[in-house]
Amino acid sequence: MNGRTGMTDEQQAQERRIAAWRGAERILGHRPESLGERLARLAADAPAVYDLGEPTDIYGNGVVEAVERRVAELLGLPAAAFFPTGTMAQQVALRCWAGRTGNPVVALHPLAHPEVHERGALSALTGLRTVHPTRTPRLPTADEVRDLDEPFGTLMLELPLRDAGFVLPSWEELTAVVEAARERDAVVHLDGARLWECTGHFGRPLPEIAGLADSVYVSFYKSLGGISGAALAGPDALVEEAKTWRHRYGGQLFQQWPAALAALAGLRDERPRLPGYVAHAKVVAKALRDALGAAPWSRLHPEVPQTHQFQVWLPYPPQVLDEAGLLQAEETKTALFRRWWEPGVPGLSTTEVTVAGPDVERWTAAAVAEAVGDFLERVDRVARAEQG
Structure with a gap:
């Protein structure tokens, strides 16, 4: 527990992660929304999918x-x-x-x-x-x-x-x-x-x-x-x-009208975008695989994504990769990877990548390669700091 705020260390870490992702200018995946932003999006989408003059x-x-x-x-x-x-x-x-x-x-x-x-x-x-x-x-x-x-x-x-x-x-x-x-x-x-x-x-x-x-x-x-x-x-x-x-x-x-209206909006708007996300995931995955080649024991699974989501594996502890990702988002306003976890093998971590959202077209192969290079530099810096 942190006495200054009354929050646990994990709660403070979560707040830092959300702030870093919300402050990023380019995100691989979806940007976290505030309550106000989510309400505004629902209000904007709802009239096109259901008659709002109907009772709840x-x-x-x-x-x-x-x-x-x-x-x-x-x-x-x-x-x-x-x-x-x-x-x-x-x-x-x-x-x-x-x-x-x-x-x-x-x-x-x-x-x-x-x-x-x-x-x-x-x-x-x-x-x-x-x-x-x-x-x-x-x-x-x-x-x-x-x-x-x-x-x-x-x-x-x-x-x-x-x-x-x-x-x-x-x-x-x-x-x-x-x-x-x-x-x-x-x-x-x-x-x-x-x-x-x-x-x-x-x-x-x-x-x-x-x-x-x-x-x-x-x-x-x-x-x-x-x-x-x-x-x-x-x-x-x-x-x-x-x-x-x-x-x-x-x-x-x-009553479930907020969830129901959001479901109708997703079926109308996001569902047709999914084939494009899946196709672009293959572009992002190839660029990731090429750029991570410099890191020994790195792996993408599956190597060619079958949907718009896949795993990335790297030979570092999760806390090193989490910190490197946060530093990248805070310092460069580019958010590449989210949380990492240890899949039962010490020193080996995995994360899930989702290729979706409004930023998806900005993730060209060149942009992925640049972001990965920057991420790996921070991984090396954090790893050396942890080793003393």
Whole structure:
């Protein structure tokens, strides 16, 4: 605790990070917004996506129903239900499928969101059990699903698999995996939090991708710039049951119009920009890879991005890389990398890069190379200072 401000060291570090990024003139990714800026953006976007003369939503009607209809239309599925969080949406989906199949076992990757980011909620709240077709950091293959040594009722596929580096299978691999699940009499649920940006990789429209599965979850803030919220889409009967469980889980909120309006704006404005972000991510990644070549043991994963997000790995402790990035943002007004973390190997750190936002076209290959060179100079300076 810092006595001067009453804040912890971590809180002060967070304030410094936000100030550095907000003060930067060129950012790789999205700039943090103040409450006033976010409210102003919502007010500017909302009139084009919904009639603001309509009453506010009450317990899921009105603008919330408009979001549900739009998602079902975009995915080519019969119905959709708005949820306050993706965690709730997916737990409800898996719970409903377990009831229908009579099998409480869910096959999924150990790096999937329910296993890594939900504090064991799937088993604690639903009584479901998980099994893993593979531990390799990629989506499972058809043979791995086919050869899993116990029955399962649902196969959950996260597209892309974020914690493995935003990786995707090929279209042929994906369809084969779905067919393998069908052979096992299992249903297929897609964790499509970032499904919106996968169309280019698969070379297929959203309805064809979503149509492979029995249900699909999508997020409104991870790629679309929304405030919060998610949707679960699928057959009418499943969605109606999901709404019942949504109420039981406490997700039947009195009003959700800010999140719903932001979701509609993201679907209208940001979704069409995603293919451009994905294409430019390949330009940025190549420039990063070339510029980081001077750093031993550096790595991009995947080397050619499959979406507009990917990982960068460098052989330094996270605190060194964090400090170098902050100094770069503060001193040059260029913000290249965000937070770094240690993936279990001492002295090796990774970060996630998102190629998106209004600054994206300013990140030419030459601009990336210049920024990386400047960043590495600061890394060397910080590392030497830490060594005394």
